[in-house]
Each structure stands twice: as structure tokens, then as C-alpha cells.
Amino acid sequence: MTTHPNTVGSTIVAAQYKRFGSAEVLSVIDGPAPSAGPGELVIKVAAISVNRIDTSARAGQSKFMTGRHLPQPTGLDFSGEVTEVGQQVAGFSPGQRVWGFLGTDQLGKHGTAATQIAVSADLAAPAPASHELTDLAALPLVSVTAWQALEELKVREGSRLLVVGGAGGVGSAAVQVARARGAIVDTISSAPHEALLQQLGAESRFDPDPAQWSGLTGHYDAVLDTTGQSLWALRRTLARTGRMVTTSPAGIAASVISKILPGPSIVFLSVKPSRTALDQVAALVDAGLLNPVIRARFPLGEIAQAHALVETGHGEGKVLVDIS
Incomplete structure (x- = not known):
């Protein structure tokens, strides 16, 4: 296998935090440029998205996953261009x-908020051709989450699906992917998001107050929850043979019970x-059936502001850090 030398530069810029805390603990540092080991790619990063799992790790709320060692990098998904291909890698150039x-499992160990990263080739895939790379960074984590959740729920043509938190990152991807599968999709979300949800293909929107859900009892084949709230009330909206998937750790106890x-x-x-x-997911993007929903963009030097905005909650789509 041919190894292509990294010619982008001998140093990189990356974000990290040296202590746990609020967004202000994030800093941007210089470091050595990575090289591609066997089975790896070096990627010039165009952009990343900021996810709630990133902000909770930085705040010290995920030490059971990250460990307590510091400093820690940040960022789990990315878009970019290959600059170096390691040995034993096929299909990339x-x-x-x-x-x-x-x-x-890489939380706190490896991060994508850097001008270049080295990653296992198994964790990368050809990006869709139909969008700018910086826009595509809004999709990898949330769209894979949505895809896996809808597979678990067996959502197919004609399925009745309720998406809780439909305007958020995972929710907005799930609405689009489910519609592409031919499902009938309703959402639970606050009123300011109704225009977006209609644009994404949702049929009906219901307020987050469970008191408003009495008419939904037994109505759905599947529920995808992204909030971890009111799970027992949501369970009543399912047909007896229905299933609910929650992507929120707050829902773990209910899943066990x-x-x-x-x-x-x-x-x-x-x-x-x-x-x-x-x-x-890439095929859906190129077919025009899935589009990134972007709330805001920040340069790498303002990644602390990006984290702070994500922590305010209730926004539409994803917050991006543009590294290009």
C-alpha cells in the first residue's frame, strides 16, 4: 500500500481543556502535526459540530467515560480532506x-477540533458531493444516531413515528430520514420551531407539555426521544406492540424498568x-432527502462561544466550528 507524505505543515492548532468547567476552560494550542500509522488517514479538517456529549465531557459530567486525566481534547465528528493515507488502507486517496x-469511546482521548487529525480509516467515509464540506460537519454524529435509532425501531414506509425534540440535531435528522423511508412523522417541539419542522416534512407538532398528549394514546408505532423527559407519558402514545428509543442518558433507568x-x-x-x-446517509444527502440544519458557526478560536451556545439548549439544528 502506498503511503503519501503529509505536506500540509509540521504543526497544527487544536482545542483542549486543562481543567473541567464552563466553556471558558477551552483553549486553542499549537501542537505537532499527526502522521498516518497503519490503517489510518490524516485529514485536514474543514469543520466539526459541537454536541451535547462534548459539552458535558468538558464540564466534567462524563468522567466515567473520559477518565480524569487532563488535558483533554474535544470534538467527535468531522468533515475534511484526506492529506495522507497510511499503510494497509484501501479506498482513500x-x-x-x-x-x-x-x-x-474516544471521548476525552482523541478530538476532532484541530486543523489536522489522524483517524482510523474505519471511522471515515466518502462525504456527499452535493454540499460544502463545512456544512456537512453538521451531520455525521446526529445522522448516524438517527439512522441507528430508526433501524432499531424498524421504521419503514407507512410507519407512524413520533420524534421528541424534532428541531434539534438528532431530531431534525431523524424527521428527514424517516420521511425518506416513507414514514408518517409527527413531532413534539415548542411552537417557534413549527416552520422548520414543516419544512423538514413533519405533519403535526405537539407542545412539550404532556397534558396536551391525551389524544395521542396508542397512536404511534414508534417513538424516538432525544430529551429523556416524560418517558412514561410518551410510552402511552405507543400502540401495544410499539417501541420507543431514547438517545438521552436520562432515559436509561426507564429503559431498564x-x-x-x-x-x-x-x-x-x-x-x-x-x-x-x-x-x-450520504446517499440521502446526495438525493436531496437529508440536509444539514445549521444554527450558528464559529471559528476555531471561538470554540468556547460555540460550546456556550449549545449549552443554552432549545436551538434549531447544529452549532459548527469552522476550521477551514
Whole structure:
């Protein structure tokens, strides 16, 4: 296998935090440029997205995953261009557009918020051709999460699906992917997001107050929850054979309890890296069936502001850090 030398530069710029805390603990430092080991790619990063898992790790709320060692890098997904191909890697070449997701097991160990990164080739995939690379950074983690959740729920043509938090990153991707599968999609989200949700293909929007859901009892084949709130009230919206997936760690306890109760099940889903999912999602993007929803963009030097904005919650789509 041919190894292509890295010619981008001998140093990089990367974000990290030397202590846990609020967004202000983030700093941008210089460091050595990576090289591609066997099975790896070096990627010139165009942009990353900021996810709630990133902000909770930085705040010290995920030490069971990150460990307590410091400093820690940040960022789990990326879009960019290949600059170096390591030995034992096939299917990639310098200059190729790629995107990917490191996996939550890399939280606090490796990060994508850098001008260049070295990653396993298994964690990258060809990026869609139809959008700018910086825009595509909004999709890898959330769209793979949505894809895996809808697979778990067996959402197909004609399925009735309720997406909770439909305007957020995972929710907005899930609405689009489910519509592409031919599902009938309703959402639970606040009123200011109604125009976006209609644009994405949702049929009906319901307010987050469970008191407003009495008419939904037994109505859905599947529920995808992204908030971890009011799960037992949401469970009542399912048909007896229905299923709910929650992507929020706040839903873990309910998922355990539901296993011993009759009626619809609740499953907690933790997203896993998947080349298959990235390829399937890329096809939807290029077909015009899935588009990134972007709330705001910041340069790498303002990554602290990007983290702070994500922590305010209730926004539409993704906050990006543009590294290009």
C-alpha cells in the first residue's frame, strides 16, 4: 500500500481543556502535526459540530467515560480532506472529501477540533458531493444516531413515528430520514420551531407539555426521544406492540424498568460508529432527502462561544466550528 507524505505543515492548532468547567476552560494550542500509522488517514479538517456529549465531557459530567486525566481534547465528528493515507488502507486517496465520527469511546482521548487529525480509516467515509464540506460537519454524529435509532425501531414506509425534540440535531435528522423511508412523522417541539419542522416534512407538532398528549394514546408505532423527559407519558402514545428509543442518558433507568413491565418497550441507544450508516446517509444527502440544519458557526478560536451556545439548549439544528 502506498503511503503519501503529509505536506500540509509540521504543526497544527487544536482545542483542549486543562481543567473541567464552563466553556471558558477551552483553549486553542499549537501542537505537532499527526502522521498516518497503519490503517489510518490524516485529514485536514474543514469543520466539526459541537454536541451535547462534548459539552458535558468538558464540564466534567462524563468522567466515567473520559477518565480524569487532563488535558483533554474535544470534538467527535468531522468533515475534511484526506492529506495522507497510511499503510494497509484501501479506498482513500489524498484530496478526497471525507466525513466521519470517532465514537463515544474516544471521548476525552482523541478530538476532532484541530486543523489536522489522524483517524482510523474505519471511522471515515466518502462525504456527499452535493454540499460544502463545512456544512456537512453538521451531520455525521446526529445522522448516524438517527439512522441507528430508526433501524432499531424498524421504521419503514407507512410507519407512524413520533420524534421528541424534532428541531434539534438528532431530531431534525431523524424527521428527514424517516420521511425518506416513507414514514408518517409527527413531532413534539415548542411552537417557534413549527416552520422548520414543516419544512423538514413533519405533519403535526405537539407542545412539550404532556397534558396536551391525551389524544395521542396508542397512536404511534414508534417513538424516538432525544430529551429523556416524560418517558412514561410518551410510552402511552405507543400502540401495544410499539417501541420507543431514547438517545438521552436520562432515559436509561426507564429503559431498564420497561423490560419487566408489560406493554411497549423503551430502549436506550448509544450511537456507534458505522461506515454503513455514513454511506446510507450520504446517499440521502446526495438525493436531496437529508440536509444539514445549521444554527450558528464559529471559528476555531471561538470554540468556547460555540460550546456556550449549545449549552443554552432549545436551538434549531447544529452549532459548527469552522476550521477551514
